Amino acid sequence: MDLSDVSEELALTEGQINDIFRALSNGFQKLDKIKDANRRSRQLEELTDKMRECKRLIKEFERVMKEEETRNSHDTNKMLNERKQSMIKELNSYVALKKQHASENKRIDLFDGPDGDGFGEENVQLASSMTNQQLIDHGNRMMDETDQTIDRAKKVVEETINVGAETAASLKAQTEQMSRIVNELDSIQFSIKKASKLVKEIGRQVATDRCIMAMLFLIVMGVIAIIIVKLVHPNNKDIIDIPGLAPPAARKLL
Numbered sequence: 001m002d003l004s005d006v007s008e009e010l011a012l013t014e015g016q017i018n019d020i021f022r023a024l025s026n027g028f029q030k031l032d033k034i035k036d037a038n039r040r041s042r043q044l045e046e047l048t049d050k051m052r053e054c055k056r057l058i059k060e061f062e063r064v065m066k067e068e069e070t071r072n073s074h075d076t077n078k079m080l081n082e083r084k085q086s087m088i089k090e091l092n093s094y095v096a097l098k099k100q101h102a103s104e105n106k107r108i109d110l111f112d113g114p115d116g117d118g119f120g121e122e123n124v125q126l127a128s129s130m131t132n133q134q135l136i137d138h139g140n141r142m143m144d145e146t147d148q149t150i151d152r153a154k155k156v157v158e159e160t161i162n163v164g165a166e167t168a169a170s171l172k173a174q175t176e177q178m179s180r181i182v183n184e185l186d187s188i189q190f191s192i193k194k195a196s197k198l199v200k201e202i203g204r205q206v207a208t209d210r211c212i213m214a215m216l217f218l219i220v221m222g223v224i225a226i227i228i229v230k231l232v233h234p235n236n237k238d239i240i241d242i243p244g245l246a247p248p249a250a251r252k253l254l
Helices: 008-035 037-067 074-109 123-126 132-232
Strands: none
Touching: 008 037, 037 074, 074 123
């Protein structure tokens, strides 16, 4: 079935996907003939970009297919789904092929010299043309470079450990300082509670003293009032005689 009879958009998307599949097929055929690792890497990057674009188009194909699913018949939807699965399967085959070539590129990189300019067979020919002494010197240089790399890594680790120790010491000092501050706050809170209790006790004592002073004042005022009334009305029998103070009439004149 021609997709143009179902949807112009689906037909256009399928055509773009098929164009990418042809480009991928031609690209991988060319990749097998390329010996230079740099060119192989660039070719793989270009093919990877095409596969990303193909994946995007397949998702677009699926989106349009779902939008038109209700308008299409069951057989048409089944045919569209089969085409989508076929495109996904073909794309996955190219992805697997790309991974295979990428792993081969990594194996070629293992033969790189110190300057990284030569690849594969060129390095083999270079090694075969070297004398035993040159090979030994080359191996020694590589070991020296490895030792230097290890030394640099050790320095980084030591610096990291020192920084960690300083950070731990700083955190310990700050923790101790925080503990002292908490203890001081507890002492201040205890002192505040003790002072509040003392103030309450003093307040109660002051209130008691004021009550006593008020009672004494009332007693004195009462005694004074009785004395005054007794002096003014000496014959009033309702007034109780104050001990030690005889009525004026009962006093004997000398």
